[in-house]
Each structure stands twice: as C-alpha cells, then as structure tokens.
Amino acid sequence: MMEEMNRSLIPAGWKSIYYNPLESPADTQAFRMEGDGAVSFPQGRMRLESTRDPAEGQLANLVYWCPDDFPADLAIAWDFWPVREPGLAILFFNAQGTGGEDLFDPALASRCGIYDQYHHGDMNAFHISYFRRRYMEERQLHTCNLRKSYGFHLVAQGADPIPGVTDAAGPYRMLIVKMGSSVSFAVNGLTLFRWEDDGSTYGPLLKEGKIGFRQMAPLIAEYANLHIYAPSGFATMRR
Template sequence: MPHDDQLIPLHWRLVYDNPLRSAEDVRGFRMEGDGAVSFPLGRMRLESTRDPNEGQSANLVYWCPFDGPEDAAISWEFWPIREPGLAILFFSARGRGGEDVFDPALAARSGIYDEYHHGDINAFHVSYFRRRWPEERQFHTCNLRKSYGFHLVAQGADPIPGTADAAGPYRMLLVKQGAFVTFAVNGMVLFRWQDDGTTYGPLLGGGKIGFRQMAPLIAEYANLKVYAP
C-alpha cells in the first residue's frame, strides 16, 4: 500500500500546516450552523448543538481561512467518535463570480446543504464516513460531488469501520492536479476522476477548505496540511 508521500508530487512543497490542536490554531475559522468546537484530546472536535431531528438545520460547516491554490494536495487526520452522521470536506470553494467564500455579498449560509450546492458558491465536496441513513450504513462509499449543482462525479468504497471498531487516526488525502482529483485513505486510493471542464461546468481553481458534518456525528480532526507546486 503506498504512503501519502508517494501520492503527492515530489516537487510540491508544504504551504499550510495547522495541527488543529487548540483554540489558537482555529483563530479565523468560521462556523456556519450551530456547532461546538473543543479540544478534549488535543485535536479539534466538532459536533452540532442542535437536535438532529431538526434535519438540515442541525448540520454545520467549519471553514478554514486559508485560501488554497489551484493545484493542491490536502491532508488531514480523522477520528469518528459518535455515529450516525456524515463528514464532508469542501475544497476549491469560491463564489460563483470568483468571490472569496467569506465575501459578505454572497447569500448567507447556515449549514443547510442546499445553500452549498445550489447557492452562491462553486466547490468540490468529498463525503466520507457516510453513516447518516440506514442505506449508507449498509453499504459504505465515499462520494465526490461538484457544484454549482449536485453532480455526483466519482465514487469509491469507504474503508473506515464504524466507531465500535475505528482506531484512528485515518489519514485522508485529496490531490487536485489540473483536471484530476484523487482521494485516498491511509494511502489507499479510493477514486481518481478527470474533469472535462464541460459536462459539470468549468474547471474549478483554488479556494477555501471547509469541514462539514451531519448531526449527530461527533468527529475529531488534526494535522491539516496543504501542499502545492
């Protein structure tokens, strides 16, 4: 099984490195929805403060202020703590007119998923640890979607076990290079997709990274790193 280092182009360098160890590390991050951020074990824990029976209103997105480059390898460590739920990473997120995701001219967002795939932004979203609904728990997959729109463009098996058997950290890695997007867990490539820049809209460039969770998932994250040419 390859290591992450074998999946990141050799000449790329580290351009962002955040241990996500304390409140100081997430200064400048932005929460959308009602979520709590804590560091009980020295890594970032995210959870909703709403009743999951409220549906989409109980979900959250936590944006990193770093503006990722057009070509980037994004790695982070993941621990599932409580399920059911679902985790997503948004990347290459910008306003549909090229604006920063934090631009106040964009429509307000509150964690409701429609606001992210049919709102004012374009983005990729990779969903993993998909355990929210019974059908997701019966057959585990990781999905890559592209927006604007709700386009499912790639899918692969999810190797992460349920919380009863999980023994993280699980090393998550996304590599966006030109028209290609590759996703791997613990060095195992789950899918590699080529965007033709037409079928699902133009190629996406750089932009913000955001952690999304569907309630009642509790999960922890550490060592967010971004590499670029």
C-alpha cells in the same frame, strides 16, 4: 507511517505550504462556523459537534471553514477520528463564489449549514463525503462520494474503508489531490477513486478557494494535522 504512505501519492516537486496541528483554540481562532456547532479540543485535537437536535434535519448540520485561500492545484491531508455515529463527514475544497468572489464576501447568499446552500447557492466547490453513516442505506454499503458544484453532480465514487465507531482505531490519514483536471482521494495510502474533469460537462475547472469541514448531526468527529501541499512556487502560508 501513514503520512509516508500518503506522501508518496503527492506529485513530485510539490511542497508543504500550510500546516495546522488543530490541537488548541489558538489554531482555529480565525476559522468560521456556519450552523450551530461546538468546537473543543478534549484530546489535543479539534472536535466538532452540532449543538442542535438532529431531529431538526438540515438545520442541525454545520460547516467549519479554514479562512485561507489555497491554490487551484493542491493536496490536502488531515487526520480523522469518528467518535459518535450516525452522521456524515464532508470536506469542501476549491470553494469560492460563483462569480469568483471570496467565499466570505457579504454580497453572497448567507449560509447556515443547510446543504442546499452549498450546492445550489452562490458558490462553486468540490466536496468529498466520507464516513457516510447518516441514513440506513449509507450504513448498509459504505462509500465515499465526490460531487462538483454549482449543482449536485456526483462525479466519482469509491469504497469507504473506515470501520464504524465501535471498531475504528484512528487516526485515519485522509488525502485529496487536485492537479489540473484530476481529483483523487486516498485513506491511509489506499487510493479510493480518481476522476478526470473535462471542464465542460459539469462546468469549468475550479480555481483557488477555501476548504471547510462539514458534519451532519449527530456525528461527533475529531481532526488533526491539517497539511496543504502545492506546486513549487507558492509561498508558505503557515507553519
């Protein structure tokens, strides 16, 4: 039902180009971990958690990258379950080197989960932070934030409808749609924000790139049914 609600928000004529159930180690064999994180599949869905003490701050955080490059215009849908809080979840998208390099180009500055490396490092990207429960001020007023990098530009914000772990039922179907200059974010078919990028104020429009799941410790969360849509004309990448 939730997938049908989200599907209505995907532009007409777009098609599925990638699907990954994220249900077993085989599904993430080529994924790349930055930071010290553990990946498991205790309920047939991908669970991410840090293996470091949260007291270590940014050193305890992680990013888990899908290895594929996706087109500049795309829709990203996935299922999300919060398991343990506090913490924070983020999705990076349209991520590539600041000079257009592949995000994994060894010439780029190394990354190990420390946040500054992702917004003031050798990369451009959008990222949406959701389930923001790491700090007291985030737990008092739940919001979802869209930032554009290079830089730490907060460009859009909306309410977060996902309850805390105690009351969360899940799965929550997340949807990002990036089309031309427009970026929108929805949860369970409810659009939380939509933003228009003028391609100037915060840098040029972002191009094709990778997506990655980020968590701030001590969050434990689970993910499944990663689905990518794109305008017709793009070849199917994975089924």
